[in-house]
Structure formats: structure tokens, C-alpha cells
Amino acid sequence: MSPGFASKVPAVAALDWGTTRLRAWLIDGSGKVLAERRGDDGLITAREKGFSNVLEGHLGAMGAPETLPVIICGMAGSRQGWLEAPYVTVPSPIGAILAGAARVPGQKRDIRIVPGLAQRLADTPDVMRGEETQLAGAGLPAKGREIVCMPGTHSKWVPVEDGAVTGFGTWPTGELFSVLSAHSILRHSLGEHPKPVTADNPFFRRWCQTALSEGGDVTSRLFSIRAAGLLQDLRPDDAASCLSGLLIGGEIASARRRYGIGAAPVVLVASGALATLYGEALALAGLSVRTVDADEAVRAGLVEAARENGMIARTGVAR
């Protein structure tokens, strides 16, 4: 048997299992991806169909052996998920988080779920699930201080020092955009189906710059988008760009105020359009950026978690 053939045998299945979506990969003993599937059977669907049924459906479709171990991250490990994987309290080394994966009982397979993180501070309690695995796969150096920005529905900003998470914060930027677009008076300004916001829209850039100079205060500017529609004939697509620029600029200004971002590049863990928008906004803030693809980061983090839990060997690493 040649090494090339041997490497096509899966050693572990890895799942990023969120609220509304999941992604699953078969991984060989060296960390290489052999197969991938995406589904919209996230936590909400899986609560109805059964987590085990959903999992076995995807594994079967990829031809996974019956005893293949499985490593999972994301909301599947929440109280409303398959099994609550208790939070690890920060500060904590990233490796220790992954090693604390909780085993799902009563299953033929060895199925483990990576715990989320909890910041148990009286004034700034916070939680994350899934992003800790992205962090582990973001290729952060073992030494030095990094500020990691992971944008999304609930954007996370994480200072990491010498490979340990020292704390984190959540800015619900994506959720604010969708909730305000759909349910606030701004729905009249944005219309029903605004085009996707692009980083080269001058309204995105201008409102982002304004927000960057306001220290995270965005509520004082929200109604101006409505007023600009009434007084300045702002078009719906541009109104969406205003709102996006305002919220993203406000998030960056606020996180910068909290964490005091220095000269080192911000590590931006993002994919697609979000990566472009945040890359532009961080540049407008005068910050240098190192972008890590979010999809690759979560997969690499799951491979790392499989190693930390002894599901695949530490040797023969390939990324």
C-alpha cells in the first residue's frame, strides 16, 4: 500500500455545527480534507430531526465508516443543542480549551464537542461557541499579543497573549443590521431588498469614517439615515451602505477603545464579502490587517481539536 493510498482513509469527521447551518468534513490522519458537505440542518432543524440522525445522514453520504470518531464545534454544544459542553472560563490557553471536549454519551462512535468560552466578569459577562475553534485554527503565533476580529451576526474581538485567550467581547453588528433593516423605521429607507453592500460604495466609506471618529456611538446616527432619505434623496441601496458602514465603523471604534489596538496587525478571521467590508473598514481606521479565511480556520481548528483529544496523531501534520 502506497502512502498516497493510505492517506485517503478518513481518521476523523469534523463538524462546524451552528444554529442554522452545518459543515462537515472527513479528515485523514495527516489533517487533509477527503470530503466535505454543507447543510442547512443546523441546531434548529436538528432539534426536530434528532442530532444523531442528522449527523449519520451526512456521514453516510460521505461514506464514513461506522466507527469513525467525530469532533464538533459550535452551537450544537449549547444548552439548546445536542449536549451542553460546559464553558471554559477565560483566561485560558487555547490548547486547554480544545482538550476539554465533552463526549456525547450512548453513541457507537466517539463523538466529542468542543466547549465554548465564558468571560465571567460582573460587568462584561460574555460567551462564545464556535469562534474558539476558529481561533485555534487561525495560526496565531505562540508568543506575543494579537487582537483577533471575527465578524458576523455576533462579531467577536479577542485579545490573545502567548497563545492564551485573555478575554473577549461581542458586538452584535450583523444582527443589528438585519433587525434594524427589517423592523425599525429604517426599513422605509432601505427598502425590502437592498443590494449587498460593497466596500467601494462611497456611502459605506463615509459613514464608516464618521463612526470611527465617534468612539462606538452609533445610536446618535441611526435616525440620520432616515432623515437623509427625506432631505437628501438617499437611495435605498446607499442607505443600506450607510447602515453597514455606521455599524462596522462603530464596532471597530468601540473594540479599539476597549482593547487598545497597537501597531501589530489585527488578525481578521473572515470570508467572502464580510472579509472585504471589514478589511476596508480596518484600513479606514488606519489599522494594518492580516486576514485568515474563516472557513479554513474553523476546519484547521477542528483538526487541532481532534489532535488535542487523541483522535488523530500529532505527527505527520499537513495543512
Added chain:
Amino acid sequence: MSPGFASKVPAVAALDWGTTRLRAWLIDGSGKVLAERRGDDGLITAREKGFSNVLEGHLGAMGAPETLPVIICGMAGSRQGWLEAPYVTVPSPIGAILAGAARVPGQKRDIRIVPGLAQRLADTPDVMRGEETQLAGAGLPAKGREIVCMPGTHSKWVPVEDGAVTGFGTWPTGELFSVLSAHSILRHSLGEHPKPVTADNPFFRRWCQTALSEGGDVTSRLFSIRAAGLLQDLRPDDAASCLSGLLIGGEIASARRRYGIGAAPVVLVASGALATLYGEALALAGLSVRTVDADEAVRAGLVEAARENGMIARTGVAR
């Protein structure tokens, strides 16, 4: 005929006609209220039933003569209302705003609608309708600088100098509270029917104080309410108090940053529970407050508008 009898003859009908509600009064020649009605036939209902029909229904129920003139303020004067009363651009003396009431054509009665205000600045466009009339009735001194706070769905802050509006800003605090309560992840924390927030709730006070120290940055704290539910067993009613304290404290911090509130008391134009919550929050901010009842202010402002438009005489003023 005794003067007492004569004063019971209405000289004008006054209406505060908003999006979802209206209030109507019959006023005598000295400015005294002879009758009052409240209805939920605001702009939205009136667009279906016809503004004239709704108006005549209320006037008829109060026994108003057929030729009684009518003065109106609020969203009835918007583009979606009965007749668009064009905005007056600030800065503007308050008296000049009232005198610019627009006459509804084709009516037997003399019916006029007070214009709203527009702030035509490139970066902070803003509009108001209805609050300009509250301002006119708030008993502001003819000389000196005042900062007026008018809390609500879309809170307005207005610096007034020597009886002229120099500018204004909108903070959509009430709308953010209801939209986030109903449609964001915070709905899980607040529950379906949180009790009304009270100013003595320690969570209201603590989150307000935190927000006051953050310069108007509230988005960085929103998710903490969710996390406090998960990590600190925060109860739904207290979660609502956190959100209210956070948003109101953030509004005050932001407005203070924009307008540089000095030693003179903030003029708080509010009624009921909102007056109490904002009174407490302004006190927590170390600001002194002079409270003016919002219901009385809008009525007094409408009487003033009737005078400015020659519908009732300037002499014999009684409030």
C-alpha cells in the same frame, strides 16, 4: 352674559396628531381647555378613514361649532399625512416656526398644520414633527441657552439659544428598546411580557451608570445582557431594566458629548414613567433637571401656535 359664561365658548380646536394616536382639545379665547378627547386614530388609521372624517368625528363629539378653526401638530403634517407642511430649516426662532403653519385647502374650516423642523447638515441631517410644538409650550426663557430633552420612540435633544432652535439630534431609544426586545437574541433574555421598567430597579441604575461612562457606546454591551442570562441567572424583568438603563444612559452620554451640557438644568419634556426614568438617569449623570409635563407642553404649544396664526387673540393669556 357673564365673563364666566363667555369663556366657555371655544375659540379654536387643537390637535396633536401622531402616527398612531391623536389628542384633541377645545380651547377658549384665553387659552383655557374646555374639552378633551383621545383616540387611536392616528395617521395610519386616518389614511384609511380620511383625515377630514376623523377630525369631524372628534370635533362633533365635543360639540364644536362648524366654523371653529383648527390648529394641528404632528405627523398629520408629514408627506404620508393629510397635507405636507414643509419643514422649517434650523436655526430658527420658535415663534417663526409656529407662524408658518400650512393651511389645508378645500375645507369649510380654517385648518392649519404646524411645520416640522429640518436640520439640513450634510453629516447630521435630521427631522422632527410635533416636538417643535412641545418646545414652544415648554415655557423656555426668552434669553439664555437651554438643552431640552424630549424622550420617546425617537428621543429629541434640542439646544435653544435666546428662543431659537440652533440644531437638534434624534436618538431612537424607544424604538431600539422595542425592536431589540421583540426581534433580537435579547428576546430570549427579556421574555415575552417583561414588567414595565422602574427607575428604582438596581439593574436599571447600574447599567445606566455603566453606559454613562462609555460616551454613547451601547452596542458593545448589548450581548452582555444575553450572557448575563446564561452566566449570572439574570431574570427577564431585570434584563429589561438592563436594556432600558443601557439605552437611556447611552443616549444621555451621547447627547452630552454632542452638545456639551453645562451647569444649567436640562429641560426634560416628558410625562409618566418616561419622565421618572429619564429624571433618574439624568440625576445619575450628575445633571440637574427641570421637568415639564409633555402633555401640557404640547397643548400650550398649540395654543401658542393658534395665537401666532391669529386664531385666538394675544391678550387675556391664561395657562
